[in-house]
Amino acid sequence: MSTATQENPHTARQGYDRDLRVAVLGVGMMGQDHARRLATLTKGAQLVAVSDVDAARTDAVAAEFGVRALHDPLAAIEDPDVDAVVVATPGFTHEDLVLRAIAAGRPTLCEKPLTTSPQTSRAVVEAERALGRRLVQVGFMRRFDAEYERLRALIASAxxxxxxxxxxxxxxxxxxxxxxxxxxxxxxxxxxxxxxxxxxxxxxxxxxxxxxxxxxxxxxxxxxxxxxxxxxxxxxxxxxxxxxxxxxxxxxxxxxxxxxxxxxxxxxxxxxxxxxxxxxxxxxxxxxxxFGAAYDTEFQRWVDAVRSGAGVDGPGVWDGxxxxxxxxxxxxxxxxxxxxxxxxxxxxxxxx
Known part of the structure; x- marks a missing residue:
């Protein structure tokens, strides 16, 4: 085990035998929808915190779901009571948040885009490569839509x-x-x-x-x-x-x-x-x-993958x-x- 892994217990963690404690970063329309999904529908997950640059919106969404309001998303990533994060902030913020999550060993579901340029996305690819395991899933939800899955299977069947x-x-x-x-x-x-x-x-x-x-x-x-x-x-x-x-x-x-x-x-x-x-x-x-059902399936499969130790079940950093x-x-x-x-x-x- 490397020195970095020894210093960061999250990096070494391979699975969870309890509900996954998730923080949603960014609670605009998409983030609120994801928070509601985690709080009411996704099995094996527990929404524990929300974070947004808009303090009033953060507080309102936190009160709605009875969770903590964390006004600094970087603090939410580092919070010891958070196991994994969903990044639903504007695209220009993704690079910093995802790189911080990788450094902290936090499993992450990042809404598209992974980042706003191929250069910064490639930097995320290299950061995960250096970590040595898949940690970041990208929110291309159409891959979880039943019709797209059937069409893909038809193509693969030749x-x-x-x-x-x-x-x-x-x-x-x-x-x-x-x-x-x-x-x-x-x-x-x-x-x-x-x-x-x-x-x-x-x-x-x-x-x-x-x-x-x-x-x-x-x-x-x-x-x-x-x-x-x-x-x-x-x-x-x-x-x-x-x-x-x-x-x-x-x-x-x-x-x-x-x-x-x-x-x-x-x-x-x-x-x-x-x-x-x-x-x-x-x-x-x-x-x-x-695509509501596709989002539901995406989140359930992501939570299941993180809890099992696989980390990702779907599009990853290379896809982003x-x-x-x-x-x-x-x-x-x-x-x-x-x-x-x-x-x-x-x-x-x-x-x-």
Missing amino acids: ELGRPLFLHCAHRNATTPPNFSSEMLILDSVVHEVDVARFLLGEEITAITVLTPGRTSHAPQGLQDPQFVLMETASGTLVDVEIFVNTTVGYEVRTELVAERGSAQIGLGVGLVRHSAAGWGGAVPGDFRQR YAAAAVCAAGVESLRTGRRVEVDLGERPDGLG
Whole structure:
């Protein structure tokens, strides 16, 4: 055992035979949803603390769930009564918080992005590599959605032959204030980047972002929609229509086209109504409605993995780094109009 491990009992801890004591860092909309999930639904977990830079919000959420309010997230990471942390703070804060969590040996579920640049994400990869075990899971929740899992299994079975295309659509009703053209890539298409890697089991090697005419519903200066074309190592093409001011609702669809057939997910055909007024279904209002069950599964599997000593059951730091690198190339393509190649470098053995 190394000297560092001897000095840090959390680094040596391999599992838990009791409920996992979790602190949620960042209690905006996403963090509050995660706090509620941990407090009321996730088995084997106990929400013990929340932390946010907004002191009043921290206190209100802490009172709602009857847990401690810790106004300094770094103190929450180091708190001896906290076993693991969920990072749901703004993306620009993730690098420091995740590196502190790794240094403290704290199992961490970090919402996407892992960090806001490929360079800082790579630093997190190297920190976990130096630690010698997987500690950080990245919150790409679509991997836990039943439809995506079925599509991945179908691709892996080779029943339809070699994948040729993935056609993706990612639509939101409206955007929040100050949403930028780059954020369509960094905040939205990042999910398609990860699921393409998840479904196909290979890396993305190049990306091109095209800019069609703007919708009249887009705020001034926002390039919406965009069309993204990604190339994989084997030659499969992945295209993404990203349209975030449709005024309709939240729609996420994926179609696989392979050598011997095709398959689609995200059609929302669970309930189709017929009446004198016509026929149809409902479009989810936001991502929490569409992927609520996936978030539930993600958290349960993460808690189970940490308690067992595995640490991670899902996308890890390499996945976060790869997504950051592809998205950075996408932003460059958006700005220049050119195809941009992606070079991830060497992947460390044994890390996610």
